[in-house]
Structure formats: C-alpha cells, structure tokens
Amino acid sequence: MSDAAVLAAPEDEARWQRLHPATLALAVVALGPKSLNALPAVAALGFTGNWIWIVPAIGAFLLISLLAAWFQWLRFRFLVGDDEVVIESGVFARQHRTIPFDRIQDVSIEQGLVSRALGVAKVGFETGAGGKENNAALNAIALDAAQALRTTIRAHRSGEAVAVAAASAPDAASVQDDRLLFAMEPGRLLTAGLFNFSLAALAVVGAAMQLFDGLLPFDFNIFDPMDWIDIAEDQGLDQWLLAHRWIAGIGAALSLLLIGFASGIATMFFANWNFRLTREPRALRRTRGLTTRTDVALPVRRVQAAILVTGWFRRRFGWHELRLQSLASDGEKERDHQVIPFGKLAEIDPVLDEIAIARPGAEAGWQRSHHIVALGGLIGAVGAAAGGLIAVSFDQPVGWLGPAAGLLIGAGSLFGARFHRWTDLGEQVAIRRGVWKPKTTLLPHASVQSVDLKTDFLLRPLGLATLVFGVPGGSSLAAHEIPAIPVADAQALRTRILAARTRR
Amino acid sequence: MTDTPAAHPTDPFDAEAPGAVEGLHPVDPAYAKVLRVATALNLIPLAIGASVFDALLIRHIEGPYGLITALAWLIAIVTIVSFPSRRVSRWGYKIGEGQLRVARGWLFRTDTIVPFVRVQHIDVGQGPIERWFGLSHLIVHTSGTHNSTVTLPGLSSDLAAAMRERIRRHIQTDFA
Numbered sequence: 001m002s003d004a005a006v007l008a009a010p011e012d013e014a015r016w017q018r019l020h021p022a023t024l025a026l027a028v029v030a031l032g033p034k035s036l037n038a039l040p041a042v043a044a045l046g047f048t049g050n051w052i053w054i055v056p057a058i059g060a061f062l063l064i065s066l067l068a069a070w071f072q073w074l075r076f077r078f079l080v081g082d083d084e085v086v087i088e089s090g091v092f093a094r095q096h097r098t099i100p101f102d103r104i105q106d107v108s109i110e111q112g113l114v115s116r117a118l119g120v121a122k123v124g125f126e127t128g129a130g131g132k133e134n135n136a137a138l139n140a141i142a143l144d145a146a147q148a149l150r151t152t153i154r155a156h157r158s159g160e161a162v163a164v165a166a167a168s169a170p171d172a173a174s175v176q177d178d179r180l181l182f183a184m185e186p187g188r189l190l191t192a193g194l195f196n197f198s199l200a201a202l203a204v205v206g207a208a209m210q211l212f213d214g215l216l217p218f219d220f221n222i223f224d225p226m227d228w229i230d231i232a233e234d235q236g237l238d239q240w241l242l243a244h245r246w247i248a249g250i251g252a253a254l255s256l257l258l259i260g261f262a263s264g265i266a267t268m269f270f271a272n273w274n275f276r277l278t279r280e281p282r283a284l285r286r287t288r289g290l291t292t293r294t295d296v297a298l299p300v301r302r303v304q305a306a307i308l309v310t311g312w313f314r315r316r317f318g319w320h321e322l323r324l325q326s327l328a329s330d331g332e333k334e335r336d337h338q339v340i341p342f343g344k345l346a347e348i349d350p351v352l353d354e355i356a357i358a359r360p361g362a363e364a365g366w367q368r369s370h371h372i373v374a375l376g377g378l379i380g381a382v383g384a385a386a387g388g389l390i391a392v393s394f395d396q397p398v399g400w401l402g403p404a405a406g407l408l409i410g411a412g413s414l415f416g417a418r419f420h421r422w423t424d425l426g427e428q429v430a431i432r433r434g435v436w437k438p439k440t441t442l443l444p445h446a447s448v449q450s451v452d453l454k455t456d457f458l459l460r461p462l463g464l465a466t467l468v469f470g471v472p473g474g475s476s477l478a479a480h481e482i483p484a485i486p487v488a489d490a491q492a493l494r495t496r497i498l499a500a501r502t503r504r
Numbered sequence: 505m506t507d508t509p510a511a512h513p514t515d516p517f518d519a520e521a522p523g524a525v526e527g528l529h530p531v532d533p534a535y536a537k538v539l540r541v542a543t544a545l546n547l548i549p550l551a552i553g554a555s556v557f558d559a560l561l562i563r564h565i566e567g568p569y570g571l572i573t574a575l576a577w578l579i580a581i582v583t584i585v586s587f588p589s590r591r592v593s594r595w596g597y598k599i600g601e602g603q604l605r606v607a608r609g610w611l612f613r614t615d616t617i618v619p620f621v622r623v624q625h626i627d628v629g630q631g632p633i634e635r636w637f638g639l640s641h642l643i644v645h646t647s648g649t650h651n652s653t654v655t656l657p658g659l660s661s662d663l664a665a666a667m668r669e670r671i672r673r674h675i676q677t678d679f680a
Contacts, residue, residue, distance in 0.1 A: 470648025479650035
C-alpha cells in the first residue's frame with residue numbers, strides 16, 4: 001500500500017489524466033443490475049413490517065454506490081508517456097501499473113449503447129498476459145481520445161517495425177495502408193439473418209408467453225392452436241369444420257416461422273451491423289455492432305488456428321463462417337474471434353492468405369477416423385432406449401419416445417462418424433467433423449505446443465490412437481483432436497508436427 | 505528443491521541407457537512407496553468411516569454387522585498393497601533430443617510429447633511424502649490450453665534438478 005505516486009517524476013504531474021466524467025453516468029447505469037444485491041435486504045425490511053425504512057434504505061444504497069463510484073473515479077488516473085502507459089487505481093489499496101508500448105499487442109475500443117450516447121469508449125490494452133485481471137482497461141475516455149491513444153501506440157510500434165525491417169522496402173511500404181478485407185452490407189446481413197433461423201429465441205418467447213399469460217393485455221397465445229381456433233370461430237369460419245383446424249395449424253406454424261426468422265435477423269443485425277474487417281500493419285481489425293460497437297484488433301502473429309464453420313443447409317448455398325483462434329478471447333463469451341460471420345469461400349480465402357493459412361484443395365486426401373468414434377453416441381442411444389422401455393414397463397406410454405430417440409441418436413452418431421476426417425497439408429493439419437454443423441479446423445503445425453497420443457482399452461485392440469493437440473487459446477473443454485486413427489499414422493503425424501519450427 | 509549439480513542415478517540423457525517398453529525410462533521405484541503412503545492416507549480414513557458407519561448404523565438396525573467393515577478394509581489393503589507398484593510401472597519418460605516425452609496409465613494411456621522450445625516455464629516440486637523418500641516431481645508449463653501443465657512424478661531430486669537445468673537452456677520466447 002505504498003503510495004505509488006512518489007514513483008512518478010514530478011514534471012509528469014501535469015500529464016496525468018482522469019477518466020471522462022461520463023464514467024460516473026456509466027456507473028449509474030451499471031447500478032441497475034447491481035441493485036439486485038440489495039433486493040433481499042429490501043424484502044427483509046418489507047417482511048418485518050418496517051415499510052417506512054424501505055425508501056431510505058434504497059436511497060442509502062444508491063448514495064453509497066454513487067459515492068464509491070465517485071471515489072474510484074477520483075482515485076483513478078492514467079498517464080500516456082513517451083513509450084508507456086501508466087495507470088494508478090484503487091481507493092484504499094493503490095495499484096500502480098506500467099505498460100510499455102512494446103508490450104501492448106493492440107488496443108481495443110468498445111462502446112455500449114449508453115457510451116455511444118455519451119461519446120465515450122472503453123479502451124482495452126491487449127498485452128498477451130494470461131488471465132482477465134492482467135488486461136488493463138480505461139473505462140471510459142472520450143472516443144477521440146481513445147482513437148488518438150490507439151494511433152499513438154500503433155505509430156510507436158510501426159516505427160519500431162520499420163526500423164527493424166528497414167532493409168525490406170516492400171514491407172515498410174505495406175506498413176502504411178489499411179486494406180478492407182471484408183464488410184457486411186445490409187443485404188448480406190438480411191441473407192445471413194434468414195439463414196440464422198433460430199428456434200432458441202422461440203423457446204424464450206414461448207416460456208415468457210407461458211409465464212405472462214395472465215398478465216398480457218390480450219388473451220392470446222400464438223403457440224396455442226386453440227387460440228387460433230377461437231379466432232377462426234370469431235370470424236365465422238367455424239362452418240369449415242374440417243378446414244378450420246388446418247387454418248389453426250398453419251397459423252401457429254407461420255407464427256413459429258416468423259419468430260424464428262425475425263429473431264435470427266435481429267440478432268444478426270444487432271451483432272454485425274456495419275461489419276468491417278481491415279488488414280492493418282500488424283493485425284486484423286474488426287469493427288461491428290449496432291448498439292454495442294466493438295473495435296477489436298487481432299494481431300496476425302498471434303493467430304493460432306482457423307476454424308471454418310458452416311451448416312448442412314447454408315453449405316448448399318456456399319455460405320461459411322470463419323473464426324480465428326488466438327491467445328486472447330473475444331469478449332467474455334466467445335473463445336475465438338469471428339472474423340467473417342457469413343461469407344463465400346472466395347471471400348474467406350483472402351483473409352486466410354493474410355494469416356498464411358491455406359484451405360485444403362479438392363485434391364487433398366482426406367482420411368477417416370474409425371467408426372468407433374460413434375461409440376459414445378451409441379451408448380447414449382442404448383441408455384435412452386433402456387430408460388424408455390423401463391418407463392413403458394411401468395405403463396407410461398410416453399416411454400416409447402425413449403427407444404425412438406435412441407434409434408435416432410444411434411443412427412445419427414453412426415452417420416456422423418463417417419464425417420470425422422483429417423488430412424495433413426504439410427504445413428498444417430485440417431480436421432473436419434460434423435454433419436449438422438460441419439466444422440473444419442485448420443491447425444498450423446507450428447501452433448502446436450504439445451501432442452498427446454492416447455489409447456485405451458477399446459482403441460488398443462483395434463490398433464487405434466487419438467491425437468490431442470495443445471494449442472494456445474480456445475476452450476479447454478474442446479481441445480483440437482483427431483480421434484481413432486491407426487497408431488502408425490498417429491505416430492508419423494506426431495513426428496511431423498513436432499518437427500515444425502516456431503511460427504514465423 | 506536442491507540445486508546441486510546432478511549425480512545421475514539412472515542417466516536419462518545417455519542415448520544408450522537401458523530403455524523400458526517403447527524406449528521409455530521407468531520412474532524411480534521409490535515412487536511406489538510415495539503412492540502407497542498417499543493412497544493409505546486417503547483410504548484408511550474412508551475405511552475407518554465405513555467401520556464407524558457399520559458399528560453405529562448396521563448394528564443398530566440389526567443388519568449383517570461386520571460385512572461392511574471387512575469389505576472396506578479388504579479393499580483398502582488390496583488397493584494399498586498391490587496398485588501403487590502397477591501404476592508406477594505404467595509411468596515412463598524420455599528426455600530426448602529437444603523434447604520431453606511422458607507416458608502414463610494403461611486402461612487410458614496418454615503419451616505426451618512437449619518440445620523444449622515450447623516450454624514456458626518449469627517447476628520442480630516436492631511434497632512432504634516425496635521429501636521423505638527423496639523424490640521430486642517436474643512440472644512443465646506450455647502455453648497450450650490443453651496440456652497447459654505436464655507433470656512427471658517419481659524423479660529423484662537430483663535428477664529432477666538436472667532435467668530442469670537441461671530444459672531451461674532450451675526455453676525461448678516467441679513473443680515480440
């Protein structure tokens with residue numbers, strides 16, 4: 001708890017800056033979700049009959065929160081030096097952090113809805129240090145100050161790059177220009193949204209309808225065919241005794257479709273409005289978002305793997321999605337960076353070129369995993385069928401769903417097992433899997449940090465092994481692996497991959 | 505955690521060293537004792553718990569008293585006596601040209617290779633039981649999300665220190 005301010009040279013005193021005062025406004029907005037914490041206390045006051053104290057209690061909570069936010073704002077200051085950023089924070093325990101420009105991989109700028117209204121932005125410094133608490137952020141400073149800060153840091157870095165690579169003139173020239181690699185027009189967004197048909201949102205709407213059924217001003221549940229029948233009767237359509245059931249059914253189905261498409265289009269528009277992917281000297285830069293606009297830079301050198309995802313249906317129209325796995329994660333939820341949400345292969349290839357990864361051509365010799373990979377699904381199928389049959393034996397006809405589901409799961413996993421394929425392209429391995437949502441992982445040999453060769457009591461008698469690759473970034477739950485391939489192939493591939501040198 | 509120059513009991517750096525199956529070196533047989541003590545510390549309290557449960561509950565409801573106690577102690581003793589040495593024999597390692605190979609398990613066997621250049625940092629650790637038998641374990645950290653740590657137990661402390669020194673010389677960083 002030493003006062004770190006004494007470390008700063010006195011002449012720097014004037015250069016210290018505070019966060020934008022709008023940070024306080026953001027803190028007020030953030031109070032909304034936070035105030036849930038106070039709910040139990042308020043409820044307790046209510047239950048004990050101390051109604052009179054509720055308003056003062058809420059007032060005190062708000063006041064204390066605002067005071068805390070204000071103190072934090074007061075005690076937070078930062079300094080942009082000639083070659084470093086210094087951040088001091090903390091009300092009681094002071095933290096003094098120095099980040100040299102050399103160590104800042106890139107600067108991300110994020111604006112939520114409120115931030116955009118206030119003209120401020122959150123600036124994140126990507127340092128490459130692991131862990132969330134290690135990434136510093138300024139929340140929030142004025143948008144133009146944020147952009148100026150990024151320009152300063154980038155200029156510092158490219159100046160250094162030019163100095164190092166002075167000999168290679170083309171390199172120095174290409175440092176200057178930012179090329180647009182991919183953008184999404186509203187038309188493309190609409191197409192993508194149509195393919196983004198999602199029944200997940202439907203479940204939410206349906207649940208909400210159930211929950212608020214009694215609260216809605218109109219007594220109508222679009223998911224209930226009976227309501228549609230009522231409409232039909234009101235319109236005097238009930239004479240069509242046979243037909244009106246069809247009308248009801250079609251009405252329900254149409255509204256399902258409508259909601260599915262509308263939610264797909266809406267999520268696509270909100271997430272990817274004005275999507276732009278540009279090539280900068282050292283990074284790929286992505287800006288997108290309607291309400292929350294994010295501006296993320298992905299240093300090219302730190303891309304570890306490329307993942308091509310498509311769907312069984314959109315694939316017939318040639319639409320794919322490109323994700324890049326990097327050391328940093330994308331925001332809080334995504335483990336990899338979506339760089340092309342929805343595009344043709346002809347648009348994806350140039351982006352892959354930038355990161356020196358190539359898609360396997362048509363002539364690539366894909367090899368299949370053994371059918372044993374279906375085993376997990378088959379065991380699940382047997383379990384479902386057994387559970388269902390037990391239910392049937394207890395006179396529950398619903399139990400027949402079990403064997404039916406079991407058959408589907410079993411057939412699905414047997415069919416899906418044929419699509420576990422891999423091929424070695426010399427510089428990188430391509431791993432393909434999935435029928436419903438085919439996914440191709442392009443993994444450069446040089447990204448692999450360690451290789452596991454796994455066998456077990458099932459694979460060993462069949463002469464098979466599974467290769468699991470340790471790759472930086474991505475999810476720890478879904479490691480890149482090639483399941484159930486012949487041991488000799490696995491050993492040869494392991495040797496080839498480990499022979500690769502560090503990337504670039 | 506000794507930092508003394510290595511006096512190799514079984515020199516893994518020697519290309520001609522007697523290799524076990526798959527060209528792997530066995531870990532120190534004393535590791536079986538470590539595992540045995542650790543297993544005993546885990547299982548004996550469980551067996552005592554089972555005995556207490558037996559004495560308090562089964563006798564109370566006049567069930568077959570003694571059955572659970574006997575079974576618990578039988579399983580505990582068999583596990584403590586026979587399993588550790590078999591588990592130890594399934595561990596193997598090889599510190600080859602520029603890479604560390606660690607293999608473990610049999611029912612589910614995993615054979616990991618970490619090139620030295622991919623190592624971020626190395627730990628040599630020693631728990632109280634390991635200290636008793638003069639052993640250490642080596643932990644190699646990589647930047648991969650899967651296999652972010654690879655542990656090799658059952659090394660004599662001198663050997664672990666020697667391996668650490670050897671790997672350390674190869675560590676390099678690929679970040680700007």
